[in-house]
Amino acid sequence: MFFTKSALSRNLALTFSVFEFIIALVAFFLFTHNPNLATLYFNHTWVQSLGINFSVGINGLSLLLILLTTFLVPLIILSTFNSLQELGSNFYGLILLMQMALVGVFSANDGFLFYVFWELALIPIYFICLLWGGENRAKITFKFFIYTLFGSLFMLVGLIYLYNHSGINGLKSWAIQDLYQAGRGLNLDQQGVVFWLIFIAFAIKMPIFPFHTWQPNTYVNAPSQGTMLLAGIMLKMGTFGVIKWLLPIVPLATEKWGSMAITLSVIGIIYASCIAIAQKDFKRLIAYSSIAHVGLISAGILSANQQGVQGAIMQMLAHGVNVVGLFFIADILLRHTGTNEINKLGGIRNINGSFAVLFLIILLGSIALPLTNGFVGEFLLINGVYQYSDIAASFAGLTVILGAVYMLRSYQQIMLGENRDSNFSFGVLASSEKLTLVIICIVVIGLGVYPKPLNDIAEQAAKDILINIK
Amino acid sequence: MKGLLIISGLGILAMLAEIFKFKKLLLPIVLLGIVSAFTLNFLEWETSLNISYFDNMISFDKLAIAFSGIILLTAFFWFILANNYFDKSSSLVDNFALVLFALVGALMLTAFKNMTTLFLGIEIMSIPLYVLAASKKEDLKSNEAGFKYLIMGSFASGFLLFGISLIYGACGTFDIMKMRIFIEQNATQLPVFFYVGVVFILIAMLFKVSAAPFHFWAPDVYEGSPTLITALMSTIVKTAVFAAILRLFSIGFGSISEIWTSALALVIAASLIIANFSAAMQSNVKRMLAFSSISHAGFMLMVILANIRTNISLDAIIYYSLAYSVGSISAFGILYNVTRKGNEDIGSFNGLSKNNPLMALCMTLAMFSLAGIPITAGFFAKYFVFITMIGTPYKWLIILAIISSAVGAYYYLKVVIAMYFNKSENDAPLIIENSNKFVIIFTSILTLLIGIVPSLVSEIFMF
Numbered sequence: 061m062f063f064t065k066s067a068l069s070r071n072l073a074l075t076f077s078v079f080e081f082i083i084a085l086v087a088f089f090l091f092t093h094n095p096n097l098a099t100l101y102f103n104h105t106w107v108q109s110l111g112i113n114f115s116v117g118i119n120g121l122s123l124l125l126i127l128l129t130t131f132l133v134p135l136i137i138l139s140t141f142n143s144l145q146e147l148g149s150n151f152y153g154l155i156l157l158m159q160m161a162l163v164g165v166f167s168a169n170d171g172f173l174f175y176v177f178w179e180l181a182l183i184p185i186y187f188i189c190l191l192w193g194g195e196n197r198a199k200i201t202f203k204f205f206i207y208t209l210f211g212s213l214f215m216l217v218g219l220i221y222l223y224n225h226s227g228i229n230g231l232k233s234w235a236i237q238d239l240y241q242a243g244r245g246l247n248l249d250q251q252g253v254v255f256w257l258i259f260i261a262f263a264i265k266m267p268i269f270p271f272h273t274w275q276p277n278t279y280v281n282a283p284s285q286g287t288m289l290l291a292g293i294m295l296k297m298g299t300f301g302v303i304k305w306l307l308p309i310v311p312l313a314t315e316k317w318g319s320m321a322i323t324l325s326v327i328g329i330i331y332a333s334c335i336a337i338a339q340k341d342f343k344r345l346i347a348y349s350s351i352a353h354v355g356l357i358s359a360g361i362l363s364a365n366q367q368g369v370q371g372a373i374m375q376m377l378a379h380g381v382n383v384v385g386l387f388f389i390a391d392i393l394l395r396h397t398g399t400n401e402i403n404k405l406g407g408i409r410n411i412n413g414s415f416a417v418l419f420l421i422i423l424l425g426s427i428a429l430p431l432t433n434g435f436v437g438e439f440l441l442i443n444g445v446y447q448y449s450d451i452a453a454s455f456a457g458l459t460v461i462l463g464a465v466y467m468l469r470s471y472q473q474i475m476l477g478e479n480r481d482s483n484f485s486f487g488v489l490a491s492s493e494k495l496t497l498v499i500i501c502i503v504v505i506g507l508g509v510y511p512k513p514l515n516d517i518a519e520q521a522a523k524d525i526l527i528n529i530k
Numbered sequence: 531m532k533g534l535l536i537i538s539g540l541g542i543l544a545m546l547a548e549i550f551k552f553k554k555l556l557l558p559i560v561l562l563g564i565v566s567a568f569t570l571n572f573l574e575w576e577t578s579l580n581i582s583y584f585d586n587m588i589s590f591d592k593l594a595i596a597f598s599g600i601i602l603l604t605a606f607f608w609f610i611l612a613n614n615y616f617d618k619s620s621s622l623v624d625n626f627a628l629v630l631f632a633l634v635g636a637l638m639l640t641a642f643k644n645m646t647t648l649f650l651g652i653e654i655m656s657i658p659l660y661v662l663a664a665s666k667k668e669d670l671k672s673n674e675a676g677f678k679y680l681i682m683g684s685f686a687s688g689f690l691l692f693g694i695s696l697i698y699g700a701c702g703t704f705d706i707m708k709m710r711i712f713i714e715q716n717a718t719q720l721p722v723f724f725y726v727g728v729v730f731i732l733i734a735m736l737f738k739v740s741a742a743p744f745h746f747w748a749p750d751v752y753e754g755s756p757t758l759i760t761a762l763m764s765t766i767v768k769t770a771v772f773a774a775i776l777r778l779f780s781i782g783f784g785s786i787s788e789i790w791t792s793a794l795a796l797v798i799a800a801s802l803i804i805a806n807f808s809a810a811m812q813s814n815v816k817r818m819l820a821f822s823s824i825s826h827a828g829f830m831l832m833v834i835l836a837n838i839r840t841n842i843s844l845d846a847i848i849y850y851s852l853a854y855s856v857g858s859i860s861a862f863g864i865l866y867n868v869t870r871k872g873n874e875d876i877g878s879f880n881g882l883s884k885n886n887p888l889m890a891l892c893m894t895l896a897m898f899s900l901a902g903i904p905i906t907a908g909f910f911a912k913y914f915v916f917i918t919m920i921g922t923p924y925k926w927l928i929i930l931a932i933i934s935s936a937v938g939a940y941y942y943l944k945v946v947i948a949m950y951f952n953k954s955e956n957d958a959p960l961i962i963e964n965s966n967k968f969v970i971i972f973t974s975i976l977t978l979l980i981g982i983v984p985s986l987v988s989e990i991f992m993f
Contacts (some may be wrong), residue, residue: 183903209936220913
């Protein structure tokens, strides 16, 4: 991939990623048919002396996220077709490398392997942001890299600590089931330490309120495709991590410290929403809205009940699709009008009605209108948080109102009204742009009207996780 | 043992090369010699346990063979890199001979069984290095480096000798095994000057690996010396002295570990903090690498501190030494080629991704490995250290190590950013000789290979 010419590599990358999506779909059907199918698991010894195995497998949770990843990556590649920047073949190579690492993170069944993939995902995105980002990128990607690396190292120590307590007869193991067992064997204080060590890594990745400072700048300065990868998929690494690698490992500590983490999440929701309302830059607005959404997701997960976790899984999928759509729209706006400043835009609906409709659908999905994909997850999430604490839920519920405020207001200013400038031009959408948006809109509405197949899997996945806790 | 003899012979042969005019043949002969020493060394692997030489002064057990394997491998790469280095400034033959003799000292340090051999090894290794550090005769900085190294090094040797004599006074023997038995039998009634001796030896050894607070000579010496000599000092010398510390402290003084571990813990903490924060301030890449080598010294000392003589901790230190040596050789090789015409400022790396993409990629790999990012060898090295440390009472050091790793990533990434992000003033492609290219690419592949399949190296003591 690194050696081909740019146009060729682009098409190749697209083909490969579509192919992988098809494989994921096949896995999906196999899974719905028979969840315990042996072909969905793979195990090979990596470092025998330390009990490290190259062990990957697909359960309901990972299946959904792999579907999301493999669905979004072709779209992200498709979105480059009209890019203004010269994107070399390296760019596509890095995106596919990223996809590999992400699928690895979502399917790893070995603590060590999980960590390796987790770190590996950082490297391609670092170069994507560094090489093709906006001005100031060197400094910002730097902060991003160091920040997340710092968090992950804490996670590594937490995992090693678990590993050291794992196994019987001195035979230690990194296998996920052994780590679950090791975690539950710890007393409350030890669990608390492990909880925070691991949670910090996830909290930085998501990001949750006090650890979010790297995020808005990185999102704004990264190239659009980088932002889509970061917000659409990489953010899910954090939430996924909490569901699979934190809740079942330290249930006692989650009970004790969960309220504190939920408080942080809820603070993040309100804080980010308020900042989003005040934003003048559309891309930055989406970045903050993303913090608000992820805050709700993590609050739902940490409430550790059926609705909360199931809603979180559904919302992860919906948010992934919607946020990629929104960032793509920001990218289109920037390319067609030369600016992302909300104040400078206006009246685009008069020029290009179909774009306005597509934008509206994605936006409604993002504010979780019923019959869009965002609704199912958000409803379940608030329900779940409510069961945990009504005060938290009432604050978290504000996200619905605040989200509608900033999203609709920005829509109004960008698309409706009169043109602010007589020289303003927008032009027509290229076919690849239209195709991307239409696919996203179909998913937004399709999953809103008929979420059942995914919802069933999410329900089962949430149950499987919660059984481990009780 | 045969390896040691071969290298000594090579050193003498190298001196004769000038007289008998086979200068051109010298490099192939040296390389062949190193390869045969390497193989002969490992052939002794199974039979090594009970054989000792010179009245139990020296013995190549498995640990020694593993360490000397790393040293010989590094030396092999080094000689290829140095192929054309000495042609102009000074005589190739003299320098090769000096390096070979330093190598003899290094090999002795991995295998000593007696305090006198330890002292001899350190001196045989250091004295050629004093000269080599000053081998750029017209360069003031090089002269300064040599002089500083000589003064400070001799000072450390003084400490070492004093410590040895104090311990001899207490135990009545130079032999490490006898010493150990003596300590175990008289654990309660050792005189105070015995402990003073242990601390003196510890200070001397830490001096040689430039752990803080005994590191002040290192940045100046590393910066002033010719780049390849710096590479030699930060790989072979470090590895050898580590082997020596490991042997002396965990075998000789293992039973009185409580008196030196807390001091060592402080030294490690100081090394990690001082080195990483100073490195982050540097704009001279060579000086940055000097500080980074201090920080890696801190990491390697952690394994010694853990003092659990399990196979895993031995594997950990072997793996760390190898990962670090390979990564450093690669980094120094590229640094040497990049800075040949310009200065050693980080600006010289600007635009390397355009001028020579392959070398930029290799440098990125080396930097990632030194920073400890998967899937390079450096990551597993750090991981093994954490694994050994988590079972000890010094868990707070792990937190410190994490913080310093993050700071470390900061300064290693500065080089990566310079290569990929900054524009260079001249766009002339950087041309690198094939021999150097070979070493750099080979070490890069090795970095990846043992990063992906760590069991190649990390399980040698399992069998």
